[in-house]
Amino acid sequence: MSSSAPQDTGHRLWSVDEHLADVLATVRPLEPIELQLLDAQGCVLVEDVTVPVALPPFDNSSMDGYAVRTADVQGVSEEFPAVLTVIGDVAAGSGELPTVGPGEAARIMTGAPLPPGAEAVVPVEWTDGGTGGGAAAGMTPASSAPEHAGGEVRVHRAAEARAHVRARGSDVQAGDLALAAGTVLGPPQIALLAAIGRGTVRVRPRPRVVVLSTGSELVQPGEALTAGTIYDSNSFALAAAARDAGAIAYRVGAVADDADTLRSTIEDQLIRADLLVTTGGVSVGAYDVVKEALSSVGSGDAASGDAAGSGIDFRKLAMQPGKPQGFGVVGPDHTPLLALPGNPVSSYVSFELFVRPAIRALMGLPESEVRRPSVRAVLKADKALGSPAGRRQFLRGAYDAESGTVSPVGGSGSHLIAALAHADSLMVVPEDVTSVEPGTELEVVLLS
Amino acid sequence: MSSSAPQDTGHRLWSVDEHLADVLATVRPLEPIELQLLDAQGCVLVEDVTVPVALPPFDNSSMDGYAVRTADVQGVSEEFPAVLTVIGDVAAGSGELPTVGPGEAARIMTGAPLPPGAEAVVPVEWTDGGTGGGAAAGMTPASSAPEHAGGEVRVHRAAEARAHVRARGSDVQAGDLALAAGTVLGPPQIALLAAIGRGTVRVRPRPRVVVLSTGSELVQPGEALTAGTIYDSNSFALAAAARDAGAIAYRVGAVADDADTLRSTIEDQLIRADLLVTTGGVSVGAYDVVKEALSSVGSGDAASGDAAGSGIDFRKLAMQPGKPQGFGVVGPDHTPLLALPGNPVSSYVSFELFVRPAIRALMGLPESEVRRPSVRAVLKADKALGSPAGRRQFLRGAYDAESGTVSPVGGSGSHLIAALAHADSLMVVPEDVTSVEPGTELEVVLLS
CATH class of the missing domain: 3.90.105 (Molybdopterin biosynthesis moea protein, domain 2)
Structure with missing residues (x-):
């Protein structure tokens, strides 16, 4: 290693799997808390x-009808109905219940407790509903016809014991x-x-994820571009992606390429962060401030009280896009920090591969739900796809489940953000493959 | 129809598809609004x-390196490097650019504008990085070694025109x-x-969905049950399901079985509702207040100024669970209201079949994303499943994508909420089928 890059841990390339394993070995599920039921959704x-x-906590009626003793309705028919004295209503929520004696019935509503004495419920449609007419289609509201809670009811069909009764504990x-x-x-x-x-x-709880992008060239969308500047898209994209993964996302926005500013911003944000994500400033340039600000481990600069300067390891990954990556913990609570490269597609792919699993590990999700699902699909393309030797390549794809095929969307350039917006998957080209012919089966990571 | 149930529109059974079509024909996508980018996620x-x-808005470097004129680096090698005068740094965000003349190079960072005069970028790894030593692994931070923005650089490898340059507009x-x-x-x-x-x-925008359950028997979870009472689960379940569908959900909680209270609650809530969902009180019982409160259409009760009393149609559906359903519009803005049955499983299945599509139609989602996806799967069960003739039955299932099978979870009782919590799908038994043998292929609606 050249002396000009003291912050690199070495020239060796980490594999995608090694880096992810390192992230997942470091990130621990968050401590549990007691939450209101609706606040716990997704947790x-x-x-x-x-x-x-x-x-149910008590035997109750599954129908609107009459609670009866089975002996009273045995053998009845429309021609020879049972005529029972209605002793009152049992509505859902009734606390005090009438006792149903021989020759008696209580009008009962769905969900209401079966009153003592009663053995079954006959639906209102099997009775005259107390009207003295034919089969009833329903009950009139008690408020407009209170007399129907008394009088007589004609029951046209027999009911066996426990008919239309949901037993206590049956669920x-x-x-x-x-x-x-x-x-x-x-x-x-x-x-x-x-x-x-x-x-x-x-x-x-849901992890609180603080997202910040770095770069003096970055301008907030909606403002005017000046010479040499571009819009900050990473902080928006990754805040949205963090929410999509289940996190509460805080977008800090773009920080200029100044190590002190970045350090103090990170220290400021630690209070509300379970995970920090930065983009940009991790490569070999002279203004790669993330690397500069967070690589002070072992610098002996303890006097600065620099809590955010500990333990980020910058490394090169055998992947494209996304070769330069930083990962470690910062601050007194050892908050995990992933430092992603700054190109929009590189940062997005890196997020999908490393940050999303970290968020889902913080949530304590089962291992099967930590990673994005992937499928095998056949490459549908006009020509072979090239891929660099020794690096796992992730290309934007459009997956068609019906035909089991995947087609490339846009090129391999790591700045092709327009293509990303029209892709639904990442096609994975293994490290040892340099060319993929149409018709070849590939691993495809499904993004939505 | 019996005179005891004047609020029913008729005895005819609506099919599931007719009811859904009626809902979707009534619900219109919400009026668009201008939102901040991150607030528009999912919209x-x-x-x-x-x-x-x-x-990109300008030609820029895809690497950390040196911006050069190609003629100056033609034919160079490690043994015979080009020695160029470094005229300064071009960092990302640089507004004023140096002009690179013959024999000169500008140190340039990834994303920085290609300065005038330069035709290509040589990566820092193809140079000595200005150190006078061997191939550089990277640049030292500009802040700690400002002298590297000047002096000389040895370039070991040639670069063609436009090498490592991302052209303006290439994305x-x-x-x-x-x-x-x-x-x-x-x-x-x-x-x-x-x-x-x-x-x-x-x-x-996301639809604002107000959820309220009705029933004098309902107690808020966390409080003590008294005789004849049960916990309110519907308002929690459906508020969570509404959020899951993409809505902003407001849980009002349980309203007692009193028509006036219900009417005034609904009138109160209209101000914040794009859609109202009630549970319970839609059947043929004497305390079915939703039906009572919302069926006042044509009652001539205009003097009450009852905005919430217009246009809800109560009907019976040819389905199980979920036979009684109400649907229509209420209030001055003709806010759609779905009145679902009160049994927890009935209301949840009804939500999935009718409310979720309504929410997604309000969002303006494409038709393919309005309904839950469904698949065909083979029934895996110990015995045949019974199903009532003439009604489409929805049974809780556990779907296994690998084997393409679905197994029943719990029974068909509409109160079996425990089974629902362990199911991931609904098995659909068509209206004309009364028994489904193991091995039969079924439609399965995937719930997650």
Whole structure:
């Protein structure tokens, strides 16, 4: 190694897999916290949740109808109905229940507790609904016809014991395991937790990811470009990608190429960061400030109290795009930091390969959900794709699930951000392959 | 129809497809608004966005190295290097550029503009980096070795014209279509919009969905159950599901079975609703207040100024679970309202089939993304599945993509919320099928 680049750890190339393994070996799932149920959506449960009380908690009606004793409705028909005395209404939520005696019925609503004495429910459509007419299609609102909670009802069809009754505990029993630790909480899991009475739940929180881009050439979108400047796209793209991965993203925006400014910005941001992502400034240039600012390990500069200057390792990866990468931990809490290259496509591909898995590892997601899924697909192209020897290449692709093919989108240049916006996948060309003929099967990483 | 249920539109059963078609024919995409780029994530673009300025906006270096004239480095080697006078640094963001004359070189950083006079860039690794030694591995930071922006550099390898130069407009040209109206804005699309300088963008906003459950029996999770009560799970489940579909969800919580309370709650909420979803109170019971409160169309009760009482049609669907459904518009803005049945599984299945598509139609998503995707899978089960004649049944399933099979999870009871939390799909049993043997191919709706 030349003395002009003291911050490199060596000339050796890291493989993509080695770098990812290093990231995942360093990143630990976040400490769990108790969250309100809806705040826990998308998070990973860290406790086995058992059922405190049976569901349903009491025998209840599955229909709107009449709670009856089965003996009273045996053998009845429309011609020879049972005529029962209606002793009142049992609405859902009723606390005090009437007792149904022989020759009696209680009008009962779906979800209401089966009253004592009753053995079954006959749906209202099997009765005259208390009107004295033919088969009822439904009940009138109790508010407009309170008299129907009394009087008589004609029942036209028999019901067996327990007919239209949902038994206590028929969904889950007290003590059952409702959800195991490690479950990701989507809407149906939130439904179950609410149903068993859990208002809060212990989960790993969403990681807070601070995204900043570096480069004196960067101008905020919406402002005017001047000579030699371009728009900052990385901080927007990666903040969006971090949210997409499940994180709470904070976009700091672009920081000029000045090591002190960058160091103090990072120190400032540490308070709200579970993970830091920078772009740019990691290569071999004279203004690569990320490298300069974060490579001060072993510089003996302890007097500066420089918490952000520890432990970032800059390395070269056997990949294209995305060769220069930095990774390590910074600050008193050893917050992980990934320093990505600055070219928009390089940074985006690097994010997908390394930052997204880091975010999902922080969330405590199961290993199968840490990485993007990939499939095998056949290359559909006019000509062979070239790829550099010894480097794993990631090319933007359009995947067609129906035909099992993938087509290249745009070229291999790491600045081709327009192509990226029209791709849905990354085609992977292995390190030892320098040319891929049309018709060859490739690994394809699905991005959405 | 019996006179006891005047609010039903008729005895005829609506098919699932008819009901969905009615919902989608009523719901219109929301009016577009201009949003900050990151606020537009997941939204649908409503304008064709053209490129205002070429990308990259100027010829620039793709490497850290030296900008040279090709004639000066022709035929050079490590043994016979070109020795060039370094006239200064060109960093990314440099506005004023030096002119590179014969025998001269400018040190240049990745992304920096190619200075006038220069025709190519030689990477620093092809030079001595100005150190007078062997091949350089990189540059020292300009801040610690400013002298390297001057002096001499030895170039060991020739470069052709335009080598390591990214040409102005090589990514996109001014006037090119960057993104077409209708594009969904994910991270790569946000990257492109930022790169071309768009700080804001015109999109359809996320719909605001108000979710409320009804039922006097409902208790908020975390509180104590009393006799005859159960926990409210629907408002949690559907708020989570609405967010999952892309909406901004507002959970109102449970409203007691009182028509006036419900009406005033709905009127209150209209101000923040693009769509209202209620659960419960839509069947034939005497306390089905949603039906009671929202069925006042044609009741002549105009004096009450009852904006929330117009136009909800209650109907029976040929499906299980989810037979009773209400749909229509309420209030001065004709806000769509879906009144779902109250059983947790019924309401969740109804949400998936009708509310989710409504939300995605409000977002203006393309038709292919309005509905959940479905696949064909072979039933894997111990015994045949029964299904009621004339009704399309939706059973909770566990889908295995590898084997192309689906297995039932739990039973068909509409209260089996525990099973729902362990399912990932809905198995669809057509209306005319009453029994499905193991090995039969079924349509399976994928829920995640």
